[in-house]
Amino acid sequence: AQSVTQLDSQVPVFEEAPVELRCNYSSSVSVYLFWYVQYPNQGLQLLLKYLSGSTLVKGINGFEAEFNKSQTSFHLRKPSVHISDTAEYFCAVRKNSGYALNFGKGTSLLVTP
Amino acid sequence: NAGVMQNPRHLVRRRGQEARLRCSPMKGHSHVYWYRQLPEEGLKFMVYLQKENIIDESGMPKERFSAEFPKEGPSILRIQQVVRGDSAAYFCASSHTTSGQETQYFGPGTRLLVL
Numbered sequence: 502a503q504s505v506t507q508l509d510s511q512v513p514v515f516e517e518a519p520v521e522l523r524c525n526y527s528s529s530v531s532v533y534l535f536w537y538v539q540y541p542n543q544g545l546q547l548l549l550k551y552l553s554g555s556t557l558v559k560g561i562n563g564f565e566a567e568f569n570k571s572q573t574s575f576h577l578r579k580p581s582v583h584i585s586d587t588a589e590y591f592c593a594v595r596k597n598s599g600y601a602l603n604f605g606k607g608t609s610l611l612v613t614p
Numbered sequence: 615n616a617g618v619m620q621n622p623r624h625l626v627r628r629r630g631q632e633a634r635l636r637c638s639p640m641k642g643h644s645h646v647y648w649y650r651q652l653p654e655e656g657l658k659f660m661v662y663l664q665k666e667n668i669i670d671e672s673g674m675p676k677e678r679f680s681a682e683f684p685k686e687g688p689s690i691l692r693i694q695q696v697v698r699g700d701s702a703a704y705f706c707a708s709s710h711t712t713s714g715q716e717t718q719y720f721g722p723g724t725r726l727l728v729l
Binding site: 505533 | 709717
């Protein structure tokens with residue numbers, strides 16, 4: 502079975518500051534890794550995903566994430582956040598041979614002026 | 615190309631009533647997944663369906679819950695005799711294939727409130 506731990510439930514940050522949202526996973530098999538964003542009362546939108554190859558993955562809205570196999574981490578970063586980045590962020594894993602996504606509990610990012 | 619559609623967006627039911635949640639996948643997608651999001655929790659997989667087939671319902675509660683994806687029309691998640699613990703957001707996702715690399719596209723969700 503796979504599991505995902507998002508270490509911070511809430512991350513407050515000032516506008517234009519950098520941010521890192523942490524995600525650790527555990528799995529006995531190879532997995533693919535995903536970050537989704539959920540704006541209030543909306544569905545989930547894919548930010549980026551790691552499948553293979555370069556460990557640094559770039560996504561939409563200026564976000565990027567780095568896959569670290571030895572530390573089983575997939576932290577999400579953005580060098581300068583905007584007010585509009587305020588949302589819930591979910592890290593998820595899926596077995597290479599599977600289809601069900603296993604989500605973390607989410608991190609609430611709150612960007613203030 | 616319309617995204618994944620879900621209706622209703624909000625649903626209020628009294629205990630003991632039935633709830634029917636509908637999901638229309640993206641055009642060209644024949645794989646549908648249902649997830650449930652309880653308050654303060656991440657999404658939990660419930661069921662995976664292809665047209666006219668339930669492939670994996672390992673995440674579905676054993677009683678009162680059922681799902682279908684008929685040849686024609688949307689996928690339906692049905693909850694009979696709802697209880698307060700069923701209050702949650704229910705999300706549908708769809709994909710073109712079942713490859714592990716494939717992105718699942720999510721709908722806006724149905725927020726069920728049981729009084």
